Amino acid sequence: DSGSAKTTPEKDDLEYLTPVSIGTPPQVLNLDFDSGSSDLWVFSSELPQSSVSGQSLYDPSKSSTAEEVQGATWNISYGDQSSSNGIVYRDVVNVGGVEFKSQAVEIATTVSSQFTRDTNNDGLLGLAFSSINTVQPQQEKTFFDNILSNLDAPVWTADLKYHAPGTYDFGVIDKSKYTGDITYTDVDQSDGFWMFDVAGYGFGNSTFKAAPFKGIADTGTTLAMIPAEIAGAYYRQVKGAKLDSQQGAYVFPCDSVLPDFIFGVGNARYTIPGKFINYSLLDESDPTTCFGGLQPDMGIGFAILGDILLKSTFVVFDAGTESTPRLGFAKK
Numbered sequence: 001d002s003g004s005a006k007t008t009p010e011k012d013d014l015e016y017l018t019p020v021s022i023g024t025p026p027q028v029l030n031l032d033f034d035s036g037s038s039d040l041w042v043f044s045s046e047l048p049q050s051s052v053s054g055q056s057l058y059d060p061s062k063s064s065t066a067e068e069v070q071g072a073t074w075n076i077s078y079g080d081q082s083s084s085n086g087i088v089y090r091d092v093v094n095v096g097g098v099e100f101k102s103q104a105v106e107i108a109t110t111v112s113s114q115f116t117r118d119t120n121n122d123g124l125l126g127l128a129f130s131s132i133n134t135v136q137p138q139q140e141k142t143f144f145d146n147i148l149s150n151l152d153a154p155v156w157t158a159d160l161k162y163h164a165p166g167t168y169d170f171g172v173i174d175k176s177k178y179t180g181d182i183t184y185t186d187v188d189q190s191d192g193f194w195m196f197d198v199a200g201y202g203f204g205n206s207t208f209k210a211a212p213f214k215g216i217a218d219t220g221t222t223l224a225m226i227p228a229e230i231a232g233a234y235y236r237q238v239k240g241a242k243l244d245s246q247q248g249a250y251v252f253p254c255d256s257v258l259p260d261f262i263f264g265v266g267n268a269r270y271t272i273p274g275k276f277i278n279y280s281l282l283d284e285s286d287p288t289t290c291f292g293g294l295q296p297d298m299g300i301g302f303a304i305l306g307d308i309l310l311k312s313t314f315v316v317f318d319a320g321t322e323s324t325p326r327l328g329f330a331k332k
């Protein structure tokens with residue numbers, strides 16, 4: 001098997017939403033594919049109306065193939081302090097033509113306000129490792145883990161774009177989506193994430209600094225949260241940039257010309273265009289102050305390489321066969 005699904009950015013590339021068919025007849029929900037978590041959960045007919053503001057709802061009672069997983073519950077919280085929880089069904093799930101007949105579909109009975117306010121986001125499809133799936137008492141597998149043995153190649157790929165639709169592919173590495181070679185690097189999955197070594201960094205006219213740091217490839221995080229000293233050095237190159245203490249984030253004049261940010265994987269070097277790092281207005285009411293796409297990580301011990309970084313490359317999430325999982329990066 002192999003398949004391809006179009007993924008479409010919300011405003012400012014806040015997140016990328018991908019249509020997923022669930023149940024019989026198919027109910028299509030737009031989910032946020034998240035390589036930083038491992039639960040497939042959806043807005044559902046079991047939610048109180050006060051928690052729903054336009055999202056599409058999965059209703060298991062309308063699916064002839066839905067089966068409740070008796071006694072199973074889930075409860076998840078994310079880095080941005082948002083959270084959700086509920087109960088579990090199994091049903092057929094189809095992503096870009098690749099189908100799994102008994103995927104755990106975690107239906108929300110509670111969602112935090114950030115999700116209620118996120119009106120086009122109907123839930124998340126986790127693509128980190130199944131070891132951090134939150135279903136109890138019996139942990140469930142991610143969609144990728146479930147389909148892995150049927151895929152032509154043990155991979156999924158992300159081709160996210162700046163302010164434009166991209167694709168998530170399963171089971172195939174599409175040569176038309178990248179240029180040059182793919183550079184692979186080993187993944188340490190012990191925390192359940194796609195964690196790898198960034199070989200170093202550079203920006204503007206500085207020379208590349210071979211100062212490795214660990215990071216996770218996280219399609220479900222908007223920005224790139226990097227070691228604080230690197231973020232500080234980057235924004236010192238931007239006239240008028242400052243660390244907004246209230247936000248704990250760097251802001252700068254919107255007309256700033258931001259330097260490109262170079263990151264290394266192995267011997268390869270990739271460029272995040274400065275344009276991507278001029279992420280958005282800080283506040284719709286102030287057109288002069290903008291918010292950076294590179295921000296300091298919160299000292300959690302690893303960087304969170306989200307969409308700002310990922311969208312500048314073609315990324316292969318490779319489960320490996322006998323060997324360890326690995327990540328591949330290519331220019332595009």
Ligand SMILES: COc1ccc(CN)cc1O
Binds near residue numbers: 015079121
């Ligand atoms: C509030 O919205 C979200 C919270 C957390 C994640 C996962 N990083 C994705 C979201 O769309």
